[in-house]
Amino acid sequence: MADSRSDFAVVGAGLSGLRAAVTLVAAGATVTVFEARDRVGGRVLSAPPGKDHGAAPLVLDLGAQWVGPGQTEVLRLVEELGLHLVPTDAQGRAIWAIEGHIREGGAARPPMPRHALAEVFANGARVAWMSKRVPLDQPWRASKARQWDRVTAEDWISRHLRSPLGREFARMNIRGNLAVEPTELSVLGVLFDLRSVGAARQLATAEAFRLLEGTHELARRLAGRVGDRIRFADPVRSIAQDSDGVTVHSDTNTLRCRRVAVCVPPPPASRIAYTPSLPEDRACLLRSLRMGGVVKFHAVYQRPFWRERGLSGQAWTAEGVVGLTYDNSPDDGTGRGVLVGLVVADEARRLGAMDAHGQECKILESLGHLFGRNAAVPDRLVVQDWGAEEWTGGAYAAHFPLGAWTTYGSAFRAPCARVHWGGTETSSEWHGYMEGALRSGARVSREMLEADAIKEGCGR
Numbered sequence: 001m002a003d004s005r006s007d008f009a010v011v012g013a014g015l016s017g018l019r020a021a022v023t024l025v026a027a028g029a030t031v032t033v034f035e036a037r038d039r040v041g042g043r044v045l046s047a048p049p050g051k052d053h054g055a056a057p058l059v060l061d062l063g064a065q066w067v068g069p070g071q072t073e074v075l076r077l078v079e080e081l082g083l084h085l086v087p088t089d090a091q092g093r094a095i096w097a098i099e100g101h102i103r104e105g106g107a108a109r110p111p112m113p114r115h116a117l118a119e120v121f122a123n124g125a126r127v128a129w130m131s132k133r134v135p136l137d138q139p140w141r142a143s144k145a146r147q148w149d150r151v152t153a154e155d156w157i158s159r160h161l162r163s164p165l166g167r168e169f170a171r172m173n174i175r176g177n178l179a180v181e182p183t184e185l186s187v188l189g190v191l192f193d194l195r196s197v198g199a200a201r202q203l204a205t206a207e208a209f210r211l212l213e214g215t216h217e218l219a220r221r222l223a224g225r226v227g228d229r230i231r232f233a234d235p236v237r238s239i240a241q242d243s244d245g246v247t248v249h250s251d252t253n254t255l256r257c258r259r260v261a262v263c264v265p266p267p268p269a270s271r272i273a274y275t276p277s278l279p280e281d282r283a284c285l286l287r288s289l290r291m292g293g294v295v296k297f298h299a300v301y302q303r304p305f306w307r308e309r310g311l312s313g314q315a316w317t318a319e320g321v322v323g324l325t326y327d328n329s330p331d332d333g334t335g336r337g338v339l340v341g342l343v344v345a346d347e348a349r350r351l352g353a354m355d356a357h358g359q360e361c362k363i364l365e366s367l368g369h370l371f372g373r374n375a376a377v378p379d380r381l382v383v384q385d386w387g388a389e390e391w392t393g394g395a396y397a398a399h400f401p402l403g404a405w406t407t408y409g410s411a412f413r414a415p416c417a418r419v420h421w422g423g424t425e426t427s428s429e430w431h432g433y434m435e436g437a438l439r440s441g442a443r444v445s446r447e448m449l450e451a452d453a454i455k456e457g458c459g460r
Contacts, residue, residue, distance in 0.1 A: 006032040006229075008448060009248045009260040011236045011272075014042020015434055016422040017263035018222040019441025020448075025226060027449055032257070033226060034250050036235035036268070036391045041219035043265075043395055044434065047298070047382045058330060058338065059214040060298040062384035063395065064434045065340070066207035070198055071435040073442070074218075081221045084212040089327045092312035095370055097319060098168050102370065107314055108204065116163040120170070123160055130187075131194040136428040139192040140409035149406040153190050154182035172318040177203075178432070179292030179344045180399050189400045196431040206433070207326070215434065235268075235391070240275035241418045259448045263422035263441065267291060267393040278416055285408035288401055289425065291394025293348035294386045297341050297363055299378040304329045304337030306371055313339055315370050321347055322366040339367065339375070352387040359383055397432035398425045413440075415451070420444050 013035035105111035313327025368376030413426035427436030
C-alpha cells in the first residue's frame with residue numbers, strides 16, 4: 001500500500017466532491033480525490049450509447065437530469081462549460097392516475113372535482129406559508145420545530161385533507177418529489193425541503209430544462225480540471241485525525257493531509273471508520289438518514305406516438321409501479337420518441353427485489369396501462385436501480401426521519417474538527433438537487449480553506 005501526501009483530501013467524485021476539489025486546486029492547494037467507483041459523477045450518470053443504426057447516439061440520463069430557474073450554480077456551470085439547455089417538452093395533456101381511474105388534464109391542475117381541487121390548493125398554500133417559518137440554516141430552531149418533527153407527513157395529510165382524491169394527490173406529490181413514503185418523514189422535513197427550493201414557482205419549474213449533452217458531462221468536465229488527482233476504484237475505509245492532520249486509509253493508499261471533505265451520501269459515509277469516533281450526534285445522524293427509493297428508466301420508441309393523441313408524455317400516478325413520466329424525445333431529426341420515468345419510494349424497493357427481467361416486465365406493463373399498448377413494446381428499455389448501487393444506496397437523496405431534525409439537526413453539516421461534510425444532503429438550499437451538491441462543494445472547500453488559514457495563523 002502506497003503512502004502519499006496532499007494538502008487536502010476529498011472523499012467522493014460526485015458533483016459536490018468535484019466542485020470542492022476544483023475550488024481547492026484553484027486556490028493553489030494540492031488535493032487527492034478518492035472515488036469508490038470507476039467513474040466520476042456519483043448520482044449523475046448517462047447510459048452507454050445503444051445501437052442507433054446510423055442516427056446520433058441518444059443521451060439518456062439515468063441519474064439527476066433536470067434543472068430550472070433559481071439553480072444558479074448549475075446554470076452558471078452549464079454556460080461556463082459551453083453546454084446547452086433543452087426545454088422539457090410539456091405541450092399537450094398530462095395523464096393522472098388516481099383512485100383507480102386514468103384521467104387526462106393539465107400538467108399543473110389535476111382533473112378533480114372542484115371541492116377536492118380547492119382543498120388541495122388551500123392546503124398547498126398553507127404548507128408553503130408554514131415553510132417560510134423554517135430557518136434555512138437551522139430548521140430545528142423553527143418556533144414549532146418539535147411539534148412538526150413529531151408528526152409524519154401522512155398523519156398531517158390524513159388530518160387536514162378530507163377528500164380521498166386530495167389525500168392521494170398529496171401522497172403522490174411527496175413520493176414523486178422526494179422518493180419516500182409520507183410515513184417516512186416528518187412535517188418539518190417536508191417544510192425544510194420546500195423551503196430549501198425557495199419560491200413555490202421554483203419547485204414547479206425545477207424540471208424546466210435538461211442538458212443536450214447529458215448531466216454526466218458536468219461531472220466529466222469538472223473532473224478534467226482536477227486531472228490525475230482522482231483515485232478511481234479506491235474506496236476510503238478509515239479516517240484518523242490528530243492535532244497535526246488527517247490520515248486517510250483507502251484500499252490502495254494511505255494519505256496524510258491537513259483536512260478531509262467527506263462528500264458521499266450518508267450510508268457510505270457511515271461505513272467509514274473514524275478515529276477518534278465522531279461526536280454522538282453526528283454518528284447517530286449518519287446512521288438514521290435513509291436514502292429514497294428510485295428506479296429510473298428510459299423507453300425508446302420509433303416515434304413519440306403519445307403526441308398524436310395530444311398528450312405531453314407527462315404522467316403522475318398514485319398507484320401502480322411507475323410513479324411519473326416525462327417526454328424525453330430528442331430533437332435530432334430522427335423522429336424517435338423517449339419516455340423517461342421514475343419508480344419511487346416503496347414501489348422502487350419492491351421492484352428492486354426483482355431480477356432485471358422482472359423489473360422490465362413490470363415497467364412495461366405499467367407504461368401500457370398509462371399510454372396504451374404501443375408503450376409496452378419499446379425498441380429499447382434502459383433501467384437504473386439506484387437502490388442496487390453499493391456506493392449510493394438510493395436516490396434522490398437521504399431524508400430525515402421522524403424526530404431526526406430536532407434531535408440531531410445541529411450536526412447536519414458542522415465540521416468534526418478536521419473532517420468536513422459535503423454532498424447535497426448538507427445543503428440548506430436546493431437540498432437533494434444537483435444545485436445543492438454544487439453549492440455544498442463550494443461551501444465545504446471555503447470552509448476548509450478558511451479553517452486552515454486560521455490554524456496557519458495560530459501556528460500548527
